[in-house]
Amino acid sequence: MEIENYDIAIIGSGLGGLMCGYILSQEGYKVIILEKNRQIGGNLQTFTRDRVLFDTGVHYIGGLEKGQTLYKFFKYFNLIDKLKLQRMDEDGFEHIYIGDNPIPYRYGMGYEKFKEILKSDFPEEGNAIDTYCEKMQQICNCFPMYNLEEGGSETMIGQDVLYINAKKYFEELTPNVRLQNVLAGTNILYAGDPEVTPFYVHALVVNSYIISSYKLIDGSSQIASLLTKQIRNNGGKIKCLAEVAKLEMDQDNANVAYAVLRSGERISAKNFIASNHPAKLMEMIETDKLRKAYKNRIVNLENTNSVFILYVVLKKDSFPYLNYNIYSYKNEDVWTTATYSKEEWPLSFALFSAATSKNEKYSEALSIMAYMDISELKEWDNTFNIVSREDDRGESYNNFKTEKAEKLIDLVEKRFPGFREKIKSYYVATPLTYRDYIGTYDGALYGIKKDFRDPLRTFISTKTKISNLFITGQNLHMHGVYGVTVGAVMTVGEIIGHNYLLNKIKEANN
Numbered sequence: 001m002e003i004e005n006y007d008i009a010i011i012g013s014g015l016g017g018l019m020c021g022y023i024l025s026q027e028g029y030k031v032i033i034l035e036k037n038r039q040i041g042g043n044l045q046t047f048t049r050d051r052v053l054f055d056t057g058v059h060y061i062g063g064l065e066k067g068q069t070l071y072k073f074f075k076y077f078n079l080i081d082k083l084k085l086q087r088m089d090e091d092g093f094e095h096i097y098i099g100d101n102p103i104p105y106r107y108g109m110g111y112e113k114f115k116e117i118l119k120s121d122f123p124e125e126g127n128a129i130d131t132y133c134e135k136m137q138q139i140c141n142c143f144p145m146y147n148l149e150e151g152g153s154e155t156m157i158g159q160d161v162l163y164i165n166a167k168k169y170f171e172e173l174t175p176n177v178r179l180q181n182v183l184a185g186t187n188i189l190y191a192g193d194p195e196v197t198p199f200y201v202h203a204l205v206v207n208s209y210i211i212s213s214y215k216l217i218d219g220s221s222q223i224a225s226l227l228t229k230q231i232r233n234n235g236g237k238i239k240c241l242a243e244v245a246k247l248e249m250d251q252d253n254a255n256v257a258y259a260v261l262r263s264g265e266r267i268s269a270k271n272f273i274a275s276n277h278p279a280k281l282m283e284m285i286e287t288d289k290l291r292k293a294y295k296n297r298i299v300n301l302e303n304t305n306s307v308f309i310l311y312v313v314l315k316k317d318s319f320p321y322l323n324y325n326i327y328s329y330k331n332e333d334v335w336t337t338a339t340y341s342k343e344e345w346p347l348s349f350a351l352f353s354a355a356t357s358k359n360e361k362y363s364e365a366l367s368i369m370a371y372m373d374i375s376e377l378k379e380w381d382n383t384f385n386i387v388s389r390e391d392d393r394g395e396s397y398n399n400f401k402t403e404k405a406e407k408l409i410d411l412v413e414k415r416f417p418g419f420r421e422k423i424k425s426y427y428v429a430t431p432l433t434y435r436d437y438i439g440t441y442d443g444a445l446y447g448i449k450k451d452f453r454d455p456l457r458t459f460i461s462t463k464t465k466i467s468n469l470f471i472t473g474q475n476l477h478m479h480g481v482y483g484v485t486v487g488a489v490m491t492v493g494e495i496i497g498h499n500y501l502l503n504k505i506k507e508a509n510n
């Protein structure tokens with residue numbers, strides 16, 4: 001078989017892989033992206049049931065208002081003018097229900113609105129709310145690349161902001177437990193673990209949404225399609241059903257020479273970028289150039305929690321379109337990763353209403369997420385499936401899914417009486433679905449878990465000890481569209497020069 005030669009081979013066609021492919025093909029490099037799935041996009045994939053479109057892993061995006069940093073990145077990626085976006089409700093883009101309180105707390109868009117609304121709910125807590133907002137912005141300013149300035153993870157070493165625990169921060173901010181919980185009420189966006197999640201993770205994620213929040217009309221796969229088109233126009237190649245099984249070193253054991261596919265095909269490249277889970281990358285490569293201690297550290301890092309997702313097709317015109325998201329908690333405590341128990345499941349849910357150009361008034365599709373531990377699915381550990389195919393894990397698995405789906409619907413029904421009647425049909429993804437579809441060990445929502453106790457251990461560097469092997473994607477520093485975009489720019493900056501690339505991004509915005 002003839003071996004194909006490239007300048008750059010990228011493992012994975014999620015947002016991270018596609019963005020690296022975009023920049024490098026734009027710069028004239030001969031690029032190939034290798035994707036194990038049939039569909040391009042990783043978490044940007046969408047799927048259809050009953051002619052209704054569902055997102056798998058991106059429901060809304062923060063920081064896309066003109067002049068904001070992600071807007072500037074997206075302008076460079078030639079996305080901003082082409083995406084079909086819907087600005088979310090500025091008087092409450094997040095609705096948080098806690099315990100028996102039937103009225104939701106709302107997050108206003110923009111810090112002024114955010115403060116105004118919260119202060120009307122908590123009139124005694126004005127100072128705490130002001131302090132929180134200042135701290136959020138102060139922390140985000142410590143991350144240079146989030147402000148389009150040069151500086152990788154090394155600039156963060158020793159910074160105090162990395163060592164603050166999110167839950168502790170809220171406890172010290174105010175004795176008002178309800179306000180603490182409202183401020184932490186969207187923690188499923190970063191799979192908040194009260195014991196370990198750093199406050200900077202909360203700040204980077206939640207700040208990006210407070211400054212502006214947008215939904216993608218007709219699905220997040222449009223990002224993948226636009227990037228794909230551009231990469232192909234630039235002469236780049238994306239190969240699907242091309243799972244990389246191994247990276248093979250050259251004869252001198254100095255550099256990676258080939259990506260070896262599951263099919264046996266070998267792809268040769270000068271540089272390799274991996275956007276798959278770093279622990280999986282470690283399994284792919286056998287060389288003493290990567291020290292045992294480095295490999296062990298990466299392999300032993302804990303991952304974020306996983307989820308159970310209920311995809312609901314609604315009866316026609318039965319449920320209004322919600323231009324906001326809902327986070328609902330059965331009890332006072334919003335840190336439900338810690339209080340998770342099989343018996344009491346589910347303690348909370350997050351609900352996202354998909355924006356569609358077919359119907360602006362009513363919802364067609366809802367995605368409802370509740371934390372779930374993969375250990376609940378031990379029985380089916382050795383089965384394999386991905387979301388776009390029919391189930392083949394057997395009858396008992398289907399029964400498990402139905403049982404859990406019904407429990408989750410019961411909880412939603414409690415919050416919104418009459419909800420059940422509006423369901424036309426539903427489909428389910430479990431931690432196993434995410435494990436197989438994205439290729440992680442345990443269906444982790446957002447890859448590696450960050451830890452305030454030893455934050456640098458949970459930072460993955462873009463560079464490795466092998467000079468032509470780089471890492472990108474959500475495991476680098478931050479997950480989410482924002483985090484992965486910043487990560488792609490940091491990774492490619494190692495190859496083409498950070499300053500050069502930042503200038504290109506700035507030029508695209510002139």
Ligand SMILES: Cc1cc2nc3c(=O)[nH]c(=O)nc-3n(C[C@H](O)[C@H](O)[C@H](O)COP(=O)(O)OP(=O)(O)OC[C@H]3O[C@@H](n4cnc5c(N)ncnc54)[C@H](O)[C@@H]3O)c2cc1C
Pocket residue numbers: 011012013014015016017034035036037040041042043044056057058059060061062242243244245275276277307437438439444445446472473474475478479480481482484
């Ligand atoms: C349920 C859910 C909801 C989310 N909601 C939001 C949201 O609303 N907003 C937001 O900003 N973020 C959200 N996120 C996070 C966001 O989707 C991810 O952080 C981001 O898309 C990750 O991009 P990535 O490129 O790092 O990885 P991925 O999207 O995971 O892409 C990795 C790709 O690599 C491929 N791959 C893996 N192994 C191999 C191999 N051996 N060979 C070839 N290919 C391989 C995979 O198939 C996949 O396509 C959500 C995530 C989840 C799971």
